[in-house]
Amino acid sequence: MPRGRRIVINRKINDEKIDRLTSLDLNDIRKRRGAVERGLSSSISSVMEAAQRTYERSRTGDSELKRTGLLSIQDSYEYLRTKGMDISFRAFGGRIERRSIPSVKVGKKRYIPMQSLEDILAVGKEFYSIREAYELYKKYNRMINYRAFIGRVEKSSIPSLKIGTKRLIPRDAIDSLSHIARKYYSVSEAIKELHVKGVEIKRNAFERRLDRNRIPHVKIGGRRFIPRDVIDELADKEIALSKPK
Incomplete structure (x- = not known):
């Protein structure tokens, strides 16, 4: 990755499904x-x-x-x-x-x-059971298993609430999370995709860029996600900078 050259992608993420998820009020x-x-x-x-x-x-x-x-x-x-x-x-x-x-x-x-x-x-x-939510979500995130999914529910990174004796997940939440799985990369996925495209970057360097808002991203349940087209744009710019003039 070229040193001494700063790449900043200025873009505001306007995503209705992200807004719907972040505005979900479980207390209400x-x-x-x-x-x-x-x-x-x-x-x-x-x-x-x-x-x-x-x-x-x-x-x-x-x-x-x-x-x-x-x-x-x-x-x-x-x-x-x-x-x-x-x-x-x-x-x-x-x-x-x-x-x-x-x-x-x-x-x-x-x-x-x-x-x-x-x-x-x-x-x-209005709600899915844990199993129903998992079966829908894994269609778009095939890397996750049921145990890991339950772990995210327990850590509240996937919103849920108890109705009667059952824990349920709002349909809007799974709809939005499935959208994120289709259209966004997690930090690990983003770094892996950059490596596939020929851009070498370490995780701490990538996360510093996120911290400084040089790469547009959203934060959901304590995790950061980057739009896939942002990673495509970043890779193109990095490759262009690395080419000798």
Whole structure:
């Protein structure tokens, strides 16, 4: 790499997906979720009490209880499947047993309030499970394994929050992180790419340039990322400077 010649790439990074990720407010999401859960709890209690009274009066069956807002386990599962939720009946039953899906026993059978099912679908539209998020993200970052992905979640470099008994990741976060994996290099990846292009630079020298804002980059979850076209431009300029005049 040529010495004594300073290369500065002046560019402001305007990226809507980066802005969306950095502006993600987990505390605000938690507050909104708390309000939803309080309203849901109150509504479910009312439905359960009404259903219990109806059953005690006339020993009603599934169809009558359905009118009060309660679905049998099988009907609940089929309802979620028709709405596009990809879950096995065994996994669904496991969530009921762990009480991550609230249910009530009426007579000898267990039922699920319709409000709970609608909430499950609403959460699914806004969040991914850890496994779902990983499977999507690894399409664009094939170097990461599941254990490393979980490590990033635990270190909060991938934003997440707990809803009920499950830790979930906002869809916007994975959408943005997948975009970063497609369009940006990490520091290590950037240095490797420069070496491939014939530009020799040590990591500490490269990081000094980042520190001095001579290379445009963004910081996400404590890590720095450089747009891929910036690295292309940097490589071209370095190679041009290294050529004898």
